[in-house]
Amino acid sequence: MSAPDGGSFRDPDGRIFQIGGEIVRALSEAGASDWSAFEESGLLARLVESGDVVETTTASAAELEAVRSADPGGGWVTALRHERLPFVSYPYEWTFSMLKDAALLQLRVTRQALAAGLALKDATPYNVQWRGAHPVFIDVGSFERARPGEPWLGYRQFCMLFLYPLLLESYRGIPFQPWLRGSLEGIHPAEARSLLRGRDTFRGGVFKHVALHAKLERSHADGAKDVRKELRDAGFAKELIEANLKGLQKLVAGLEPDGGPTEWSDYMATCSYSDEDTRAKEEFVRAAVLRRPRSLVWDLGANDGRYSRIAAEGSEYTIALDVDHGVVDPMYRALAQEGAGTILPLVGDIADPSPGLGWRGRERLPLAQRGEPDLVLALALVHHLMISRTIPQRELVDWLAELGGELVVEFPDRDDVMVKRMLARKREGSHPDYTRSAFEQSLRARFEIVSSVELPSGTRALYHASPLP
Amino acid sequence: MPGAVRVPRDSQPRIVFERMGTAVTNVLAYLDPGSGSLLVQGLVAGVASAVVTGKVYWRRAKRFMGFGRDESADE
Numbered sequence: 001m002s003a004p005d006g007g008s009f010r011d012p013d014g015r016i017f018q019i020g021g022e023i024v025r026a027l028s029e030a031g032a033s034d035w036s037a038f039e040e041s042g043l044l045a046r047l048v049e050s051g052d053v054v055e056t057t058t059a060s061a062a063e064l065e066a067v068r069s070a071d072p073g074g075g076w077v078t079a080l081r082h083e084r085l086p087f088v089s090y091p092y093e094w095t096f097s098m099l100k101d102a103a104l105l106q107l108r109v110t111r112q113a114l115a116a117g118l119a120l121k122d123a124t125p126y127n128v129q130w131r132g133a134h135p136v137f138i139d140v141g142s143f144e145r146a147r148p149g150e151p152w153l154g155y156r157q158f159c160m161l162f163l164y165p166l167l168l169e170s171y172r173g174i175p176f177q178p179w180l181r182g183s184l185e186g187i188h189p190a191e192a193r194s195l196l197r198g199r200d201t202f203r204g205g206v207f208k209h210v211a212l213h214a215k216l217e218r219s220h221a222d223g224a225k226d227v228r229k230e231l232r233d234a235g236f237a238k239e240l241i242e243a244n245l246k247g248l249q250k251l252v253a254g255l256e257p258d259g260g261p262t263e264w265s266d267y268m269a270t271c272s273y274s275d276e277d278t279r280a281k282e283e284f285v286r287a288a289v290l291r292r293p294r295s296l297v298w299d300l301g302a303n304d305g306r307y308s309r310i311a312a313e314g315s316e317y318t319i320a321l322d323v324d325h326g327v328v329d330p331m332y333r334a335l336a337q338e339g340a341g342t343i344l345p346l347v348g349d350i351a352d353p354s355p356g357l358g359w360r361g362r363e364r365l366p367l368a369q370r371g372e373p374d375l376v377l378a379l380a381l382v383h384h385l386m387i388s389r390t391i392p393q394r395e396l397v398d399w400l401a402e403l404g405g406e407l408v409v410e411f412p413d414r415d416d417v418m419v420k421r422m423l424a425r426k427r428e429g430s431h432p433d434y435t436r437s438a439f440e441q442s443l444r445a446r447f448e449i450v451s452s453v454e455l456p457s458g459t460r461a462l463y464h465a466s467p468l469p
Numbered sequence: 470m471p472g473a474v475r476v477p478r479d480s481q482p483r484i485v486f487e488r489m490g491t492a493v494t495n496v497l498a499y500l501d502p503g504s505g506s507l508l509v510q511g512l513v514a515g516v517a518s519a520v521v522t523g524k525v526y527w528r529r530a531k532r533f534m535g536f537g538r539d540e541s542a543d544e
């Protein structure tokens with residue numbers, strides 16, 4: 001496949017292509033000139049060395065030719081080849097601490113660029129991806145030569161996509177993920193001001209970056225004045241950008257997610273597993289994972305990541321997905337501290353997964369189009385989907401089969417403590433088809449059951465299944 | 470802030486600077502940085518930045534009152 005990537009069109013001086021399985025960035029003449037400045041400054045080498053920027057080399061002549069034939073009118077003069085990161089994710093799938101760490105990376109890289117006589121064209125979390133729990137800046141096309149007297153052009157975007165979402169969650173306890181999924185542009189200054197009012201005005205960063213920002217944006221909405229020129233003439237210097245970046249670094253570093261325990265955050269402490277059950281479950285999952293080498297495992301409903309860690313023993317990369325940011329955030333922080341590079345924690349709802357978003361719905365891809373798992377773990381999950389979310393059993397099994405990988409699935413019976421609690425909230429007699437035999441029947445329609453086990457407590461069964469051709 | 474406006478407006482170095490400035494602003498960013506968002510950067514970075522924004526507003530006030538140079542002369 002060599003069509004241009006659907007999410008890389010915004011900067012006209014660069015475009016991403018996939019050429020023979022490689023990630024290739026094509027550059028225009030202006031883009032190539034900025035790239036030379038970036039490379040010659042020595043900053044690229046330092047940032048790649050520290051792991052902050054994606055590995056980048058000059059592409060082959062054949063790759064440049066392939067780009068040109070895929071996009072003949074593009075005017076591409078140079079091509080770069082990037083390291084392929086294992087899985088693409090988006091900020092509306094990250095936790096608070098992930099967006100915070102991505103913001104700190106953006107600020108760190110911007111400051112280093114400034115010191116090297118360079119600038120960044122933008123400041124968007126879509127330029128950050130992950131190696132496990134390490135954020136990586138991927139857009140080398142963002143670096144350009146600094147222009148004297150020019151303010152930081154990415155400041156507004158930084159506020160809209162990094163700062164306001166973090167402030168909203170930290171100061172107001174409002175999760176930012178639905179906001180960012182609802183608008184790829186982020187939260188506008190005026191919207192942020194409507195949300196952060198009253199005494200919030202006196203909390204860190206709100207007066208300057210929200211209230212004043214919104215006020216000045218409103219008073220300059222007609223765009224009639226050449227503010228860039230006015231600032232340059234008044235002596236705007238890069239030291240002011242540096243001071244702003246430093247202040248933002250301090251502000252962001254001090255932000256913490258708001259709120260106490262969420263629905264699942266103490267699940268492991270209060271759930272209905274005995275030690276024997278846990279041991280048996282771990283053993284079963286480990287055997288299934290290690291049956292053959294795995295490249296990508298999805299752990300759906302990962303909770304604290306216990307089974308993602310077991311999956312990581314036998315897979316190149318593991319996605320640990322859970323609907324509750326209250327459990328994913330501590331998992332991320334633990335993984336980041338351990339330096340784990342092969343488990344990517346994400347926030348997501350199986351019953352409402354990330355759709356295609358942006359221009360033509362192709363700028364940001366649906367979750368299922370971003371890499372086919374060769375093993376899916378669905379542990380302590382199906383009862384939530386079938387009972388609380390009322391997903392029909394057969395449809396759930398169909399969806400799991402469509403993912404294309406092998407499956408390890410847990411089925412808790414009607415007399416399991418958790419299931420009883422869920423059914424008690426429903427009308428008596430509801431979900432009559434929620435039985436182990438009915439589930440097995442649905443499973444056999446799409447999968448071959450490789451092995452199964454009943455946990456010692458007798459109310460939960462585990463299946464390792466392989467999709468039927 | 471009025472103390473900060475004593476800049477020799479018509480001196481030779483300034484003309485050179487402005488010509489260079491005009492040349493570099495022809496290269497526009499693909500991202501709309503937002504006029505208000507640019508101006509607020511003249512306020513958020515402490516005293517030094519407030520002086521810069523003070524100058525911008527002072528010059529606007531002078532132009533409004535008919536004392537400033539016509540902006541189109543720079544284009």
